[in-house]
Amino acid sequence: MPSIVTPQGVVHYEVVGSGPPAILIHGWTQAWNTWRSTIETFHKQYRLYAPDLWGFGLSDKERRGSFNVTDFIELIPQFMDALGIVKVPIMGHSMGGTTALGVALKYPERVRKVGVVGSPIDGRSLSIFLKFASNGNIAHMLLSGENQPLLKTFLRLWSPFVSRQNPQLFYDMTVNNSSGFTVESFYSSIDSLRQTDLREDIKDLQMPAMGVYGARDVIVNPRQIKLFDTLVPNGKSFYIEDAGHFPMWDTPDKFNKAFREFMEMDEN
Numbered sequence: 001m002p003s004i005v006t007p008q009g010v011v012h013y014e015v016v017g018s019g020p021p022a023i024l025i026h027g028w029t030q031a032w033n034t035w036r037s038t039i040e041t042f043h044k045q046y047r048l049y050a051p052d053l054w055g056f057g058l059s060d061k062e063r064r065g066s067f068n069v070t071d072f073i074e075l076i077p078q079f080m081d082a083l084g085i086v087k088v089p090i091m092g093h094s095m096g097g098t099t100a101l102g103v104a105l106k107y108p109e110r111v112r113k114v115g116v117v118g119s120p121i122d123g124r125s126l127s128i129f130l131k132f133a134s135n136g137n138i139a140h141m142l143l144s145g146e147n148q149p150l151l152k153t154f155l156r157l158w159s160p161f162v163s164r165q166n167p168q169l170f171y172d173m174t175v176n177n178s179s180g181f182t183v184e185s186f187y188s189s190i191d192s193l194r195q196t197d198l199r200e201d202i203k204d205l206q207m208p209a210m211g212v213y214g215a216r217d218v219i220v221n222p223r224q225i226k227l228f229d230t231l232v233p234n235g236k237s238f239y240i241e242d243a244g245h246f247p248m249w250d251t252p253d254k255f256n257k258a259f260r261e262f263m264e265m266d267e268n
Contacts, residue, residue, distance in 0.1 A: 001032075001058060006078035008071070009060030013051040013079070017043030021085060022263065023076065024050045027094025027118075028130075028190050031057030031177045034093055038248055041256050046263060051079055053096070055185025057177065067185040068192035069095065073102035077110055091115035091210075091262060094220065094245065095193050098123075104209075105201050113208040115262045117255075118220050118245045121202065121228060123194040125221040129158075134191035136183070143183050151178070161218045165242070165250040202231050208265040209235040212258045214243030214250060236265070 003012045014032045016039050026034040032050035039048045052059040054075060055067035076099070080088065089112045092100035097119025104114040120126055132138050142151050155174055159167035211228035213220075225237050238258040243250040247258075 003058070004079065004082040006075065006082055008074065008078065009054050011051050011054070011060070011075065011079050011082075012058035013049055014039070015047065015049045017045070017047045019044075019046045020263075021047045021049060022089045022091065023080075023085075024048060025072075025076070025090065025092035025096030025099055026050070026053065026056070027092070027096045028193065029056070029174055029177060029181060029186065030093075031180055033173065033177070034096075034246075035248070037252055038256070038259060041252075042259065042263075049079075049083070049085075051075070052180070053099070053189075055181055055189060057180040061182050061185060067189045069099055069102060069189070069196050070192070072096075072099040072189075073106060076100075076103045077107050080110060086110070087112055089113045089115070089263060091117065091259070092119060093117040093248070094119055095189065098193060098196055098198070101198055101202060101205075104205060104207060105198070108207060111207060112267050113210070113262065113265050114205070115210040115212070115259075116228070117212045117247060118214060118217050119211075119224070120193065120196070120220050121198050121224050121231070123196040125224050126190075126194055127219050130190050130219065131194065134187050134194055136187050139183050139187035143178075143186060162244055163246050163249055164216050164244045166246070169249050170246065199227060199231060202228075203233070205232055205234070207234065208267060210258065210262045210265065211235060211237040212247055212255065213237070213239055214245060214247045215239060215241045216244040219245040236261070
């Protein structure tokens with residue numbers, strides 16, 4: 001994976017494809033490879049950039065003072081500056097989608113259109129399990145070396161609920177990606193996401209926007225799609241009945257249809 005140096009830390013990323021660029025942002029406890037299947041499907045049509053957020057994957061952890069959504073919002077334009085990208089479509093999954101909305105609101109001149117996948121607009125829509133995960137003491141307990149079997153057991157039990165169609169993929173990806181985050185990035189990022197509320201801000205979103213939500217999502221309340229539909233002026237939404245929190249894994253054909261429509265949305 002290539003990497004670039006931003007004013008606030010090193011960012012590792014994957015880039016594949018040729019054509020118009022787009023940025024894909026992963027969610028909590030994951031990394032760029034959340035988007036692997038999407039990249040494999042669309043790399044002949046688009047040049048797709050998938051960065052690891054600070055504190056996750058192979059991006060900077062040691063030199064970071066915090067791992068909040070506000071930090072991630074600043075990461076994206078710094079990432080674009082380093083790569084010479086002026087303006088681009090951005091789509092994010094879960095916490096990455098909330099980050100994408102934040103970038104679109106703060107830096108609208110850098111974002112052609114914005115897409116969210118299973119993302120909270122109001123952080124209170126997160127599962128109660130994630131409230132516990134935002135507690136530093138619980139995070140230390142879960143992620144300490146001697147408790148790794150406990151974490152794996154919890155993930156094994158939870159996987160069928162998170163990804164109804166592909167629980168093994170969720171389990172494998174999360175276990176593999178767990179080496180890429182620290183205790184602090186684990187709990188502080190989700191704590192900041194819980195405290196994020198964009199309900200008033202997104203009323204001013206002027207660019208095209210898309211929301212994709214799975215009806216069986218147990219991490220973010222899928223009724224967030226109602227907020228999206230009600231509050232986003234130029235929004236279009238997809239509600240996928242048989243998908244959970246990861247529509248790109250659960251129902252790839254339906255998700256790819258949504259992604260294709262997102263990339264083709266009129267920017268005028």
